[in-house]
Amino acid sequence: MLNNFSDQQCYIIAEIGGNFREFFEAKKMIDLAIECGVDAVKLQTYTADTIVTKKARFDLDNIGNIPQYQLFKKYQIDFDLHNEVFNYIKSKGLDWFSTPSHPEDVDMLEELGVPAHKLGADDATNLPLIKYVASKNKTVLLSSGYCNMDEVREMVNTCLEAGNNKIILFHTVSNYPTYPEQVNLQVIQSLKEEFPSLTIGFSDHTIGTTACLAAVCMGAQVIEKHFTFDKNAEGPDHLLSANPKEMKEIVDKIREFELMKGTGIKRPVGKEITNREMNRKSIVTTKLIKKGEKLTTKNIDIKRPGYGIEPKYFRYIIGKSALEDIPEDEVLLNSHLM
Numbered sequence: 001m002l003n004n005f006s007d008q009q010c011y012i013i014a015e016i017g018g019n020f021r022e023f024f025e026a027k028k029m030i031d032l033a034i035e036c037g038v039d040a041v042k043l044q045t046y047t048a049d050t051i052v053t054k055k056a057r058f059d060l061d062n063i064g065n066i067p068q069y070q071l072f073k074k075y076q077i078d079f080d081l082h083n084e085v086f087n088y089i090k091s092k093g094l095d096w097f098s099t100p101s102h103p104e105d106v107d108m109l110e111e112l113g114v115p116a117h118k119l120g121a122d123d124a125t126n127l128p129l130i131k132y133v134a135s136k137n138k139t140v141l142l143s144s145g146y147c148n149m150d151e152v153r154e155m156v157n158t159c160l161e162a163g164n165n166k167i168i169l170f171h172t173v174s175n176y177p178t179y180p181e182q183v184n185l186q187v188i189q190s191l192k193e194e195f196p197s198l199t200i201g202f203s204d205h206t207i208g209t210t211a212c213l214a215a216v217c218m219g220a221q222v223i224e225k226h227f228t229f230d231k232n233a234e235g236p237d238h239l240l241s242a243n244p245k246e247m248k249e250i251v252d253k254i255r256e257f258e259l260m261k262g263t264g265i266k267r268p269v270g271k272e273i274t275n276r277e278m279n280r281k282s283i284v285t286t287k288l289i290k291k292g293e294k295l296t297t298k299n300i301d302i303k304r305p306g307y308g309i310e311p312k313y314f315r316y317i318i319g320k321s322a323l324e325d326i327p328e329d330e331v332l333l334n335s336h337l338m
Contacts, residue, residue: 002039002040002095002097002115002116002139003095003115004039004040004093004094004095005039005095005139007221009255009258010216010220010221010222010223010254010258011039011040011201011221011222011223012037012038012039012040012222012223012225012250012251012254013038013039013040013041013042013222013223013224013225014029014033014036014038014040014041014042014225014226014227014242014247015041015042015044015224015225015226015227015237015241016029016030016033016041016042016043016226016227016228017042017043017044017045017098017099017237018044018075018226018235018236018237019226019227019228019233019235019237019238019241020077020235021074021075021077022081023081023084023085023088025229026081026085026088027085027088028229029041029227029228029229030085030088030089030092030094031092032227032229032244032247033094033227033247034092034094035244035248036227036244036247036248036250036251037248037251037252037255038094038227038247038251039094039095040094040095040096040097041089041094041095041096041227042096042097042098042099042118042224043077043082043085043086043096043097043098043099044075044098044099044101044120045077045082045098045099045100045101045105045108045109046072046076046099046100046101046102046105047072047076047102047104047105048069048070048072048073048076050101050102050104050105051072051101051102052068052069052072053069054067054069056068056069058071058236061175061176061177071236075235075236079108079111079112082098082108082109082112083112086112086114095115095116096114096115097109097114097115097116097117097118097141098114098117098118099117099118099119099120100117100119100129100133101120101122101123101129102129103129103132106129106132106133106136110136114138115138115139116138116139116140116141117133117136117138117139117140117141118140118141118142118143118224119133119140119141119142119143120143120145121143121144121145121146121147121172121174122146124142124143124144124145124146124147124151124152124155125151125154125155127154127155127158130142130155130158130159130162131158131159131161131162134158134159134162134163134164135162135163135164136164137163137164137166138164138166139166139167139168140159140164140166140167140168141167141168141170141201141222141224142155142156142159142167142168142169142170143170143172143174143203144169144170144171144172144191145172145173145174145203146174149190149194152169152191152194153194156169156195156198165197167198167199168198168199168200168201168222169191169195169198169199169200169201170200170201170202170203170222170224171184171185171187171188171191171200171201171202171203171215171220172202172203172205173205174205175205176205176236176237176240177205177206177207177239177240178204178205178206178211178240179206180206180210180211183206183211183214185202185211185214185215185218186218188200188202188215188218188219188220189218189219192219199221199222200219200220200221200222201220201221201222201223201224202215202216202220202222202223202224203224204223204224204225204226205226205240206240207239207240208246209242209246209249209250209253212225212250212254213250213253213254213257216254216257216258217257223250223254225241225242225247225250226240226241226242227241227242227247228241228242228243229243229244230243231243276306277305277306277307278304278305278306279304279305279306280304280305280306280310281302281303281304281305281306281311282302282303282304282305282306282307282308282309282310282311282331282332283300283301283302283308283309283310283311283313283314283317283331283332284300284301284302284303284308284329284330284331284332285299285300285326285327285328285329285330285332286298286299286300286301286328286329287299287328288325288326288327288328289322289325289326290322290325291322291323291324291325292321292322293321293322294319294320294321294322295317295318295319295320295321295322295337296318296319297318300314300317300332302314305331307331308331308332308333309332309333309334317332317337320337320338321337321338322336322337322338323335323336323337323338324336
């Protein structure tokens with residue numbers, strides 16, 4: 001299980017895969033991610049030869065229309081670099097894992113001892129790979145990008161049938177970048193209703209910070225966001241990644257929301273407990289009321305403070321008699337009345 005995962009607060013993942021080719025670049029992003037307060041750093045594990053044919057092309061707003069093979073070839077990272085990056089993440093106390101794209105990738109990550117596997121949207125219908133990953137009996141993070149609900153059910157059921165219920169299911173829109181009108185955050189609630197026993201998260205491909213905070217407000221328990229040291233750096237994902245300022249804002253705003261969310265129990269809190277006595281209203285006298293004199297709308301009214309007879313009893317005390325002289329501008333108490 002992921003060391004830093006907790007049911008009590010949102011788990012925040014900085015995705016740096018595709019944003020580095022050398023260790024010093026990864027180290028820089030990890031150090032910045034630590035300063036931002038994230039819980040985990042994630043990589044992407046693939047080789048061009050096992051993820052794509054030479055015929056496939058990208059047609060994405062962030063990188064244009066280019067052959068996929070050349071991009072994957074450029075950004076694939078080997079065993080030694082994985083090991084160096086993972087060891088550095090571990091040494092800093094963050095969780096660490098990756099997205100494999102082929103059984104050979106899974107085997108390499110298992111050799112490196114990863115505590116979890118994330119499966120990307122491109123493998124949402126790759127049931128053989130999902131089954132193979134699930135068989136490792138580790139936390140499986142599933143992306144639902146490109147999916148309809150039937151495909152999501154099939155993906156989840158494949159894990160469950162393999163005997164693995166340690167599932168984090170992400171609402172994902174696999175547009176790069178995702179525009180506001182495409183985010184459809186109500187899907188988070190739909191997934192929570194459809195899979196009440198699963199942890200539901202949000203994998204964000206929008207530009208900016210709003211979607212992540214809104215997703216947590218909609219019930220997401222895990223947030224994944226691409227992360228970079230420079231949005232203008234060379235690479236496919238820098239543009240839609242959060243820079244350190246944005247990631248810090250995401251983390252801080254989510255933690256602030258968690259404080260604000262509270263328990264759901266409606267009751268006075270903090271200074272409300274004492275302030276309500278001074279700032280609510282009571283039934284009060286508007287003139288001297290002699291002992292035995294009856295209360296009428298001519299000699300009582302409703303004013304602050306609030307430690308006397310509550311206004312909701314106003315009509316019930318009309319006609320009652322004073323047990324003693326009650327001064328003008330006095331807060332009425334039950335002990336004043338016969």
